[in-house]
Amino acid sequence: MxxxxxxxxxxxxxxxxxxxxxxxxxxxxxxxxxxxxxxxxxxxxxxxxxxxxxxxxxxxxxxxxxxxxxxxxxxxxxxxxxxxxxxxxxxxxxxxxxxxxxxxxxxxxxxxxxxxxxxxxxQKKQKIRPPKEWIVPANPKYYDILHAFDDTREIDWKQGRGIKTGDTIFIYAAAPVSAILYQCEVLETEIPYKHGAHNLTITALMKIRMLKRYEPGRFPLKKLREEYGIYAVRGPRGVPYSLSEALKKSE
CATH class of the missing domain: 3.90.1150.30 (Aspartate Aminotransferase, domain 1)
Known part of the structure; x- marks a missing residue:
């Protein structure tokens, strides 16, 4: 190793x-x-x-x-x-x-x-890098991610380290859902915010817009493991090329 x-x-x-x-x-x-x-x-x-x-x-x-x-x-x-x-x-x-x-x-x-x-x-990395795709986790115990976009296409979300305006994020709902549910565009980042409760600390938010919704059975954790080598989503992480293509093509 x-x-x-x-x-x-x-x-x-x-x-x-x-x-x-x-x-x-x-x-x-x-x-x-x-x-x-x-x-x-x-x-x-x-x-x-x-x-x-x-x-x-x-x-x-x-x-x-x-x-x-x-x-x-x-x-x-x-x-x-x-x-x-x-x-x-x-x-x-x-x-x-x-x-x-x-x-x-x-x-x-x-x-x-x-x-x-x-x-x-x-600073140099932030300035020169092109838009990036991320998978970010959501814990249903703390937030009703299943119904987050029922009444609106734009919501505020916990700022992920390294995520910038113009990036794309795919929101992965943790257990008991254990699947990717949404594709979103990052509209704004580093929005000041303070929250500390239930073992969750938030110091900044980002505004995101939902672009696509996936059924829980379309990209479950089992498929992410077997076909794309993703064994866990515990923080913001990049998206493998093969998974990126499948997510974009999926209806």
Whole structure:
């Protein structure tokens, strides 16, 4: 798994592993080329230190996320832990033993890379990138997503990190629905807003317009897994090309 991660970050970010610890020479750090900040650290630790059964050691990767609510959600799932030895500032540890799928690990590496980037790199990326497509999750426990667009085509939604005006979002309703329900256009972003209740914190909103509605049976999680390699939607993530084409063609 280490080598797969090294190849991914080299292809994606032109980054090579760095080994800065004399006492732990096999602990690679992945860092930004401009500001030197880490966006990932791979460690080899005893399973018992993570609260797992067994005495053998296992590789983990530490990454930083931008949303503390997301951190608290992820650590409830198999293979995710609060950051080992770096629990502050929204760091998490992810098992590299196959418990968490590789594409999911790459998603959080991408998130960590974005969160730890320099201000200049963030601004440059925001200015030059073309419109992007995202899948964003919605929790029916907190919001009646099934009827969100019954009376209007435009609503305000929690601002997702990296999402800009002009982007397209596909809203995925979590369990018990577990399916993509809507295609929407992002009309406006960074609308000031403060909310903190029911383990949900919101600091900004974006205005979205519904373009297309999908029946729950059209793109359920089972199909996303089997045909498009998407095993979970726990935060904003990119849309694979094959899925993007299927979503656009679907009536």
């Amino acid at each position: 280490r080598e797969k991660i090294f190849k991914y970050v080299k292809d994606q970010y032109k980054t090579e592993p760095d080994y800065p610890f004399s006492t732990f020479p096999d602990y690679p750090v992945l860092r930004h080329g401009d500001n030197g900040k880490w966006f990932a650290l791979i460690m080899n630790v005893p399973r018992e230190k993570l609260g797992l059964k067994g005495e053998e050691r296992v590789d983990i990767v530490n990454v930083k996320l931008g949303d503390p609510v997301l951190v608290n959600m992820l650590v409830q799932r198999p293979g995710y832990f609060y950051g080992y030895h770096i629990s502050r500032s929204n760091w998490i540890s992810i098992l590299l033993d196959g418990t968490v799928p590789f594409d999911e690990i790459c998603q959080w590496i991408d998130e960590s890379y974005a969160v730890t980037a320099s201000k200049q790199k963030k």
